[in-house]
Amino acid sequence: MTTPTPDATGTRPDEILVEDLHKSFDAHPVLRGINLRVARGELVAIVGGSGSGKTVLLQHLIAHLQPDSGRVLVADHETAGSPLRDLATLSESELDRIRRHWAVVFQRNALLSGTVLENLSLWLREIHALTDEQIRPRARRVLEQVGLEPERTLALDRSALSGGMAKRVAIARALILEPVLIFYDEPTSGLDPHFASTVHELIAETHARAAALPDGSTAPLTSLIITHDTALLRRLRPRVVMLRDGAVGFDGSYEAFESSRDPQILPYFEQMPMLNRRVVA
Ligand SMILES: Nc1ncnc2c1ncn2[C@@H]1O[C@H](COP(=O)(O)OP(=O)(O)O)[C@@H](O)[C@H]1O
Ligand SMILES: [Mg+2]
Structure with missing residues (x-):
């Protein structure tokens, strides 16, 4: 068990901690050293090209996949103080207890x-x-x-x-x-723009709600959204984590992401015509 540490602002404990996560399928490396820290109450978007490993990362966060190496720790809201637990060390019954506080909206709804x-x-x-x-x-x-x-x-x-x-x-x-922790995998893919915008509102309203903990206290909801919907990013202005070459290629505010001149991020925006990006000479 690891005691949660406050985030950079010194106020919020960790909800998710990913340390040097590696995962390959048949010698094809997909995740090549992911490091990620998500504080309780954060709204985080995971972006990246198709096949960049976003869903594979999500599957590790919900313990559907085990890392080849590295660790995934998630807050245990069944225990006072919600300590971080290394998912690989938990028995099935311990995992089931922790999972009571998670919800996943799957890409194809499931x-x-x-x-x-x-x-x-x-x-x-x-x-x-x-x-x-x-x-x-x-x-x-x-x-x-x-x-x-x-x-x-x-x-x-x-x-x-x-x-x-x-x-x-x-x-x-x-x-x-x-849930205390909610995951969405491409929540607006395949939806028409009007309906997608109602889903943006739903995610925002849901995120604003507090979650009830077993001891009767409440916690801010942590929302993690896998998406390439630029209208969603614009509406929710989340922290953006971009996967690239199996690692975190960008991690920062929406504003920093949107205004980045990183040559690796620019082409990404070119695929996002909805975003009213300023023209970069
Ligand atoms: N269970 C699996 N077995 C083998 N390969 C997989 C499996 N799951 C994902 N992959 C491969 O991992 C890569 C990343 O997939 P995925 O995480 O689904 O991408 P995306 O970023 O589009 O969500 C792809 O090349 C995919 O084919
Ligand atoms: Mg996916």
């Missing part, structure tokens, strides 16, 4: 076959052992939060959902867990 209510209920029933009577009011509340009409939506089958509705349900399914 909704299960069945109704919206069944999708919203699954983890609450299995992990938190809640009954249907306890789950229904929470399900209605999160559907309202994502702008869906609860009574009409609860009974709908997954197959009846449009792409936009499925994304909302996927976010509702994350919110119903009342």
